[in-house]
Structure formats: C-alpha cells, structure tokens
C-alpha cells in the first residue's frame with residue numbers, strides 16, 4: 001500500500017461513519033452554522049444554534065431579527081459581532097435568491113463571511129459534491145503526516161490532498177481528517193503512542209530523532 005492508502009485504511013478503521021458534527025435540519029442552517037464555526041468549536045456553535053434555530057425556524061423568522069438581537073443570541077462564540085453581520089447578510093441574500101442554498105460556488109462566494117472552506121463543507125454535505133474542506137484540523141494533520149509541507153497555505157494543502165487521494169474519497173476524507181485532528185492528532189499532546197500512522201508520520205519522525 002502507498003502512503004495515501006495506508007492513511008485511508010486507518011481513517012476508515014477509526015471513523016467508519018464520519019459526519020459533520022454541526023447540528024442542522026435545513027440547508028441554510030448548515031451554511032450559517034459553518035460560517036459561525038470559524039475559530040470556534042462545533043460544540044459551542046451547536047449550543048448557540050440549537051435554541052436559535054428552534055425558535056426562529058424559517059429564514060423569514062431569522063430575517064426579523066435585528067443585528068443587536070443576533071449578537072445577543074450568538075455572543076458566547078468568538079468574533080460574534082462580525083459573525084452577526086455576516087449572519088444577517090447571508091439570511092437576506094438567501095431570501096433574495098429564493099430561500100435555498102444553491103449548488104453554485106460563485107454565488108456562495110459572494111456572500112458575506114463565506115469562504116472556500118465553508119463552501120466546500122456546505123457543497124459536500126448538501127449536494128455530495130466531492131470537496132476537501134481544509135479547516136484547522138485538516139491543515140495540521142496534513143502537515144504532520146507529510147501530505148503537505150510546512151510552508152503550504154490552505155489552498156495548496158487542498159490541492160495536494162486532491163492530487164494524492166481519489167476523488168470519490170474527498171468528502172469522506174475531509175470528515176475523517178477533521179475527526180482525527182479533533183480526537184487523536186490534537187493540536188496539543190497528540191496521541192502518538194497509540195497512533196497506527198506513526199510509522200509514516202513526518203511529525204513523529206521529527207519527535208523521535
């Protein structure tokens with residue numbers, strides 16, 4: 001097996017049914033939740049969006065909220081003021097285009113606070129589009145495993161992963177790498193001693209030499 005196959009094999013063993021850990025029932029709830037999750041944990045976002053989406057269960061109801069009210073609802077998450085502005089703007093944009101999240105990268109890219117990572121997560125979850133969203137976990141794990149180099153930016157990491165792994169594995173791999181980074185290969189104190197990938201891991205090799 002080559003390195004990519006070894007990684008896929010181990011991630012499939014660890015995370016048989018990987019899925020997004022942000023809670024959502026509607027397409028626009030996922031888009032808003034992913035935007036809110038920047039530099040914040042999914043758990044914290046779920047604590048905010050749970051009651052908010054329950055009480056305001058349509059785009060129209062969310063649109064009735066003032067900026068101050070949105071800030072009040074989401075104030076426990078990081079950068080809540082700018083995220084509240086993005087929130088309001090995204091809700092208005094979605095209503096203007098008919099009330100659904102389009103499978104249209106360019107249209108989504110024009111929305112406030114919506115970047116490439118958010119679009120990749122949304123399109124892969126809602127439309128099964130093959131995408132590798134590079135979040136902080138995927139970024140870190142890719143570099144540690146030597147799938148990307150230290151100097152690579154987010155886009156370069158995404159390109160390298162797309163070259164190294166088969167297209168039909170991309171979305172699944174994204175979820176698995178997020179979970180692996182969140183629970184195994186954590187930013188601080190990664191669980192290297194129990195990790196089956198240590199024989200091919202650049203970071204581990206550095207640590208023991």
Ligand code: SF4
Pocket residue numbers: 144145184185186190191192193195196197198201202203204
């Ligand atoms: S050996 Fe350690 S650093 Fe390398 S992938 Fe495993 S947990 Fe991460």
